[in-house]
Amino acid sequence: MQVLQLTISGLSxxxxxxxxxxxxxxxxxxxxxxxxxxxxxxxxGAFAGLAAxxxxxxxxxxxxxxxxxxxxxxxxxxxxxxxxxxxxxPAFAIVMVxxxxxxxxxxxxxxxxxxxTETYTYPAPFKDEVFKAGGLVIGAEHLVVxxxxxxxxxxxxAAFRYTRIGVAMQAASQNQLAAYYMGIPVRRxxxxxxxxxxxxxxxxxxxxxxxxxxxxxxxFIGLKAFPAAVVGGFGSLPGAIVGxxxxxxxxxxxxxxxxxxxxxxxxxxxxxxxxxGKPNGLFGETMRKKV
Amino acid sequence: xxxIFKTDYDQDIxxxxxxxxxxxxGVLGIVLAAAPWLFSEYQLAQLxxxxxxxxxxxxxxxxxxxxxxxxxxxxxxxxxxAYAEAILxxxxxxxxxxxxxxxxxxxxxxxxxxxxxxxxxxxxLAIATLxxxxxxxxxxxxxxxxxxxxxxxxxxxxxAFGWKLETAPQFYYLCTLLAIVATLAVLNLLRTPTGRAxxxxxxxxxxxxxxxISLAAYKTLSFAISAGLTGLAGALYAHxxxxxxxxxxxxxQSVELLMMVFVGGIGSIHGAFLGAAFLIALPQAxxxxxxxxxxxxxxxxxxxxxxxxxxxxxxxxFEPMGMFGWWFKARTYLQLFPFYRRGMFRRQxxxxxxxxxx
Numbered sequence: 001m002q003v004l005q006l007t008i009s010g011l012s013x014x015x016x017x018x019x020x021x022x023x024x025x026x027x028x029x030x031x032x033x034x035x036x037x038x039x040x041x042x043x044x045g046a047f048a049g050l051a052a053x054x055x056x057x058x059x060x061x062x063x064x065x066x067x068x069x070x071x072x073x074x075x076x077x078x079x080x081x082x083x084x085x086x087x088x089x090p091a092f093a094i095v096m097v098x099x100x101x102x103x104x105x106x107x108x109x110x111x112x113x114x115x116x117t118e119t120y121t122y123p124a125p126f127k128d129e130v131f132k133a134g135g136l137v138i139g140a141e142h143l144v145v146x147x148x149x150x151x152x153x154x155x156x157x158a159a160f161r162y163t164r165i166g167v168a169m170q171a172a173s174q175n176q177l178a179a180y181y182m183g184i185p186v187r188r189x190x191x192x193x194x195x196x197x198x199x200x201x202x203x204x205x206x207x208x209x210x211x212x213x214x215x216x217x218x219x220f221i222g223l224k225a226f227p228a229a230v231v232g233g234f235g236s237l238p239g240a241i242v243g244x245x246x247x248x249x250x251x252x253x254x255x256x257x258x259x260x261x262x263x264x265x266x267x268x269x270x271x272x273x274x275x276x277g278k279p280n281g282l283f284g285e286t287m288r289k290k291v
Numbered sequence: 292x293x294x295i296f297k298t299d300y301d302q303d304i305x306x307x308x309x310x311x312x313x314x315x316x317g318v319l320g321i322v323l324a325a326a327p328w329l330f331s332e333y334q335l336a337q338l339x340x341x342x343x344x345x346x347x348x349x350x351x352x353x354x355x356x357x358x359x360x361x362x363x364x365x366x367x368x369x370x371x372x373a374y375a376e377a378i379l380x381x382x383x384x385x386x387x388x389x390x391x392x393x394x395x396x397x398x399x400x401x402x403x404x405x406x407x408x409x410x411x412x413x414x415x416l417a418i419a420t421l422x423x424x425x426x427x428x429x430x431x432x433x434x435x436x437x438x439x440x441x442x443x444x445x446x447x448x449x450x451a452f453g454w455k456l457e458t459a460p461q462f463y464y465l466c467t468l469l470a471i472v473a474t475l476a477v478l479n480l481l482r483t484p485t486g487r488a489x490x491x492x493x494x495x496x497x498x499x500x501x502x503x504i505s506l507a508a509y510k511t512l513s514f515a516i517s518a519g520l521t522g523l524a525g526a527l528y529a530h531x532x533x534x535x536x537x538x539x540x541x542x543x544q545s546v547e548l549l550m551m552v553f554v555g556g557i558g559s560i561h562g563a564f565l566g567a568a569f570l571i572a573l574p575q576a577x578x579x580x581x582x583x584x585x586x587x588x589x590x591x592x593x594x595x596x597x598x599x600x601x602x603x604x605x606x607x608x609f610e611p612m613g614m615f616g617w618w619f620k621a622r623t624y625l626q627l628f629p630f631y632r633r634g635m636f637r638r639q640x641x642x643x644x645x646x647x648x649x
Contacts (some may be wrong), residue, residue, distance in 0.1 A: 034414045085608055089638075091413055092361050096553050097607050099546060103600030110593030117592065216593070223425075223542070226418050234414070261433045268422035272407065275419045279411045 005136055006252045012142030014248020015149040016211075019204035020225035021232065021240035022153060023197045029160065029235050030169040030193040033083075033094045037102035038201055039222020044105055045071045045202030046209040046218065050122055060125050068202045075198025079191045087187065088176070102219065109216045117216065122209035141210045148207060149241060152200065157237045169193060173235075227271035233281025242282060246270070293626050304482040306475075323467055327460035336531075339463045341567045342470035343527045348552050348563025349477050350520030355549070356558040357481065358513040359493030360408055361417045364424030365548050367404075368518040370431055370540030372397045372525025374438055377446040377535055385451035390526050397522020398515040400427075405514030409507045412496070424542045432537040443536040446529045456530075466527055473520055474560060480516070489513055550599065554606050556615025565614040573599070611638070 023038045035041075048070045052063035082097055110117055129140035160166035172179040172186045180186050205218075212218065228247045232239025247267045255263035274281065295302070295309055307313045322329070326338060347369060354360050372393040379389035407419040431438050438444055449456045449465065456462050480486045488509045491499040500506055529535055547570065555566020577595055610616045616636075624631045 028414075034417075082604055082608060089607075089611065092355075092417070093553075093607050093611060095361075095414065095417070096549070097604055099550075100600040100603035100607070103596045103603070105600075107593035107595070107597030107600060111597065223421070226421065230415065230418050261429055265426050265429045268425045272419060272422050272426075275407045275411050275415060275422075279407075279415060 001136070002256075003253075006256055007249055008136060008138055009142070010249035010252030011245055012138070012145055012248070013252060014228070014245035015142075015145045015241075016204065016208050016221070016244070017225045017228040017247050018241040018244025019145070019149050019152070019200065019207065020222055021228040021244050022149075022156065022237065023200045023204070024225060024229045025232075025235060025237055025240040026156065026193055026197045026200065028173075028229075029237070030173050031190050032173050033091060033098070034234075035194075035197065036095060036098045036222075037078075037105060037219075038197070038225065039219030040102040040105040041071060041075070041198050041201035041219075042205040042208065042222065043109065043214075043216065043219040044074065045198075045205030046122065046214045047109060047205075048202065049206040049209065050120055050214050053123060054120075060123070064203070064206045067206055068199045071202035071205075072195040072199040075194040075196070075201075076191050078198075079194035083194070084187055084190070087190070106216055106219060120214040122206070122214050124210040139211075141207075145207045145211070148203065149244075152203065153237055153241050156200075160237065165189070165192070224267050227267040230271050231274050231281055233283040236281065236283035239281055239283035306478060326467075327463065332459050335459050335463045337571055339459075339466040339527075339531060340571050341564065342463075342466040343524050343531060344548075344551065344567035344570055345470050345564040346473050346524035346527070347521050347548055348555060348567050349473050349560070350517040350524065351548060351552045352558070352560065352563045353477060353480070353489070353520065354513055354517035355552060356562070357486065357493060358489040358510065360510060360513065361413075361549075362404075362420040362517070363417050363542065363545050363549060364404065364420035364422075364427070365517075365521055366540045366542065366544035367424045367427035368397045368400060368521040369525040369528060369544070369548075370427060370537070371400050371518075372522030373529035373532075373535055373540070374431060374444070374525075375522070376526035376529045377444050378437065380447045380449065380529075383450075386449040386456075387451055390523065393526040394519045394522045397525065398519035400522075401514040401516075401518020402511055404518070405511045408510050408514060421542060421545075424545050428537055428540055428542070431540065438535075438537070441537060443534055446533050446535060449530050462530065466531075469523060469527065470564075473523065477520075478560060485509070485512065547599075550603050552613075554603060554613050556613030556619075557611075559612070559615040559619075561618065562613050562615040565618075569614065573602075612636075 020038055020042060023041070024034060027033060027035045027038075045067050049063045049067035052058045052066040053060060056063075056066075058066065078101060082101060083094065086094060086097060124141065131138050131140065131143070160170065168179070168184045169189050171182065172184055172189050176186050208218070208221070224247065225244070228244035229240050230243070231246055232241070232243030247270060250270055251263055251266045254266040258266075293309065293311070297303070302308070307316065327335060330338065347365065350368075351362065351365055354362055375393040375396045376386075376389055379392060380386065384392075404420060404423045408416050411419060432440055434440070435442075449462070456465060481490075488499065488504045491502065491504055492506060492509055492513075496506060532539070551566035551570045552562060553566075554569050555564070556562030574595060577598055581594070606613055612619060620636060623635070
């Protein structure tokens with residue numbers, strides 16, 4: 001029974017990792033860069049939602065919508081201002097720029113006088129409700145996280161596979177130049193995917209906020225989402241969720257059964273084992289260039 | 292305008308290309324040697340720190356700048372070197388021996404970390420090193436019998452054979468000397484077949500492999516050299532700080548080290564030291580400017596990361612060669628004097644090439 005309870009709490013934590021990893025994977029799938037600022041985008045999303053509900057007095061759901069819209073706009077702006085000018089530069093230069101964006105976002109939030117350095121609780125209608133089933137306890141906020149993650153993942157998966165834009169994004173990610181020649185507006189697609197990914201980050205932010213607290217450093221959880229994305233195979237949307245769940249469960253179980261300290265590094269041990277054993281992840285595709 | 296007429300193949304790999312360089316590096320050497328008389332003790336301490344970070348920069352430059360492998364876990368190597376030195380110094384080992392052991396230990400750690408590099412590349416490698424960074428940080432925190440854990444570890448002064456480096460100038464000379472030796476070693480490495488193999492791997496793994504370069508051997512070697520240099524810097528760092536705790540070797544520190552080489556100029560030896568000077572000078576410049584800013588802005592804790600982030604973004608957007616790029620462009624301008632064209636360093640418009648196919 002204990003194992004089951006631990007697994008359930010691991011799964012709900014894993015869904016958060018999966019949601020953040022979903023943002024990584026979206027950007028990686030479409031532009032083949034990794035956004036190290038994903039955690040910070042999530043933090044901004046949580047703050048935007050918080051601002052909408054507490055200061056504007058809007059109901060929770062309106063706050064969520066507002067936060068998602070605000071972050072989508074923010075993602076578009078970031079892409080236009082700092083990522084488009086360096087399109088085609090070495091991959092790690094782009095990664096460094098996203099690290100810089102993360103630093104600036106975190107720094108700016110802390111600089112807002114009287115707001116940025118505090119820690120807030122996030123009010124949500126379903127907060128503190130629990131469901132009990134045969135001795136197992138699960139919080140409503142965890143159920144909401146799980147449900148939203150599954151739905152978002154399904155929508156994104158379908159969008160990538162069946163819509164024209166999704167297929168165009170896949171083409172652009174495999175060969176930008178060829179995609180450009182085929183008449184695909186590569187730059188506009190990149191902007192779009194940054195907007196979508198920031199919106200997903202906002203969703204993750206407003207879902208995580210009721211479970212933990214809202215503060216400027218909550219974006220560091222993004223560092224735990226990397227292992228999730230890698231385990232699932234970067235570039236695979238269902239993989240991100242499965243990877244997130246796996247990491248969450250391993251973390252929760254190792255926190256209970258292994259000595260203190262293993263909980264924090266469990267995710268990284270798993271990802272190293274994965275990289276050495278099966279570098280492309282669970283669902284990653286293997287391709288090899290022929291010369 | 293300077294024109295070097297080459298009459299000998301050795302001229303291509305000579306360390307000093309012409310008399311001007313000999314002169315200016317000579318001046319630099321004299322200034323560095325006379326620094327204890329020229330600068331205050333505080334400035335001397337800062338110079339030692341620049342030398343230490345410069346050695347880290349050299350290590351990262353070998354790995355990231357010349358072999359094209361990215362590490363977001365270099366603070367862990369710094370930590371391995373620092374803790375090895377602190378523990379051995381406490382046992383009374385003479386510092387040349389304990390430095391060598393610290394370097395060797397870091398290099399071995401580097402080989403272990405480099406193992407995934409044989410199978411993965413690009414962003415996956417970055418994440419593997421990130422994971423190693425977290426794990427090593429946790430090991431340092433938890434292995435309390437050896438490292439003192441979160442309560443920290445005091446470091447003795449460097450001593451060897453009854454001779455103690457106690458004063459700031461002595462320590463400064465040690466740091467500078469080791470930095471110069473490390474620089475010459477890396478410069479030499481780069482003109483050997485090994486260094487050329489590194490650069491070939493950076494530019495194209497497939498063509499390097501086709502030329503008969505063993506990717507596995509050279510990538511591991513690059514990791515070992517890079518980690519060894521960082522371990523050397525770590526050993527000096529331990530004596531500089533005099534007190535070690537695990538929170539000095541976090542992943543954030545690794546990211547800052549990476550920023551350092553990017554701001555200094557990726558792929559140049561000058562860049563390592565320019566970046567180190569930047570990393571040391573920026574917090575001081577910010578705290579010097581803070582009183583002149585509005586109170587709400589100047590006292591904000593977020594000021595430093597914001598400025599860091601903005602500078603990093605600015606460099607990558609407008610000056611991908613980093614601070615070295617400024618110097619390089621100025622030099623080119625003078626060398627070509629009337630013939631410098633504005634578009635000479637303009638970036639070509641390009642689209643991203645997929646890294647997924649390998």
